[in-house]
Amino acid sequence: MKRVEGVIFDWAGTTVDFGCIAPINAFIEIFKMVGIDITLEEAREPMGMLKRDHIKTILQMPRISKLWEKKYGKSFDEKDINKLYSKFEKILMESLSQYTDPIPYVLETVEFLREQGIKIGSTTGYTNNMMKIVVKGAKDKGYSPDFWVTPDTTKSYGRPYPYMIFRNMEALGLLTTWKVVKVGDTVADIKEGVNSGVWSVGVAVGSSQMGVNIEQFNSLSKEDKMNMVQKVKEVFLKAGADFVVENMSELPMLIEKINILIGEGKRPGI
Template identity: 60%
Template sequence: MKIETVILDWAGTAVDFGCFAPVNVFLTIFEDAGVIVTLEEARKPMGMLKIDHIRTMLEMPRIKAAWHRVHGQSFTEKDVHVLYNHFETKLMESLATYTDPIQHVKTTVQQLRDAGIRIGSTTGYTDAMMEVVTKHAADKGYQPDFLVTPTQVGDKGRPYPYMIFKNMEVLGSQATKQVVKVGDTTSDIKEALNAGVWAVGVIIGSSEMGLSEEEFNALSSEEQQQIIEKTKCVFEESGAHYTIETMAELPALIETINARLNMDRQLECK
């Protein structure tokens, strides 16, 4: 028994180092609505379907109170949709510029394919958003075998497991224990755990780390190690089975998981 399928997140995992395309827009739409939000607040629900992300931000006690203070009443579902429409418009304007594959992704995907592993993907973006991302990422050399968006599973994105199940169905995966999900947010980890597959958090370039490539490279080795450890702890506390610093470590990790699967099988036979 061995891993047959690897399912990758998109922004912050495969493309868009630091996952800055949506974060910058979240900051802008709230500022335009008269409520200043922090980078940390904007990043916390990252990985969710974007309208759910906005809803989650509005439910945060500080933002909820600030909204009430500015608008004279609590937010409504109409406010959620107004913010989301504003978000969608702004994101679509800039999305194409955030589609560069992250270092090691293309090489790693080729290694996995050479080993007979299928490459699926899930995202918090909608179909319309992913039309832009997939086109430009493919032009730059990254194209998984399959993609599922929340739109395709009744808007039940992360932390629901249905996008993973859809990947498994189409890619012909036989068992959840033969599937690895790699992502850069706690939402990715929860999605994997809810689906019963291996949950792997990727650290460098992640939304959870929250740094651009330039910011990360400007840190001293000691500072880099500190933020790597901090991000690793967040993933582990969320239940990740494993973490990797970069995608370059994924093929070796899959060999480790394969060995673990074979050991478990031998124990079952005794």
């Protein structure tokens, strides 16, 4: 049958934790603990990656790298990354349970997809231990995908590598990549989808890329909301997204559009 058979979602910033707040707070805090202030933008730039890789990427930023050398008289090394990650993991684990609320329209959209016989998978930049907390909290609030996988099970090859998507396809019995849709809220998510050959879809509202919590978003004027959404769409399309939806309520209609494209012989990235 020439139609979408599986949708693979990201977690924080896509299906739960509007604005992807939990990890951002932790990244800012661990750098503050070692005497370096990073900006919100710097903390968010590598979002979607394996968290240890995320920390390393921040350290490699020219401004942060210079601050580190000035403070410690040397370049950072693997031991420094490990120490920062250890601090990060402790802080995040203590706060994760507070950030498992489903993002608006997620529950209704997942229910619709399941009614269409579509399987629901998921990937993340969190570890297995982190996900145990997130999965339980989300399930208690109505969201539970058919499968979830972390970089712990792909030899720490997280995004933008495609292996977590392939693990989902294996577990869910999905045969071909062009019948699968990946939905995420970061550039790393988009590249994960592109590199795996599935339809790569970005979601704007609630995303880490947009970078605001739900109260901040709701307080914006209609014009400001439209401008923020447009900026996010431009970033995702530039990164290679096949499509970008404003929020999850638009996904069912997009799935129908992709079904038509599949029927016409179109494939992702073309």
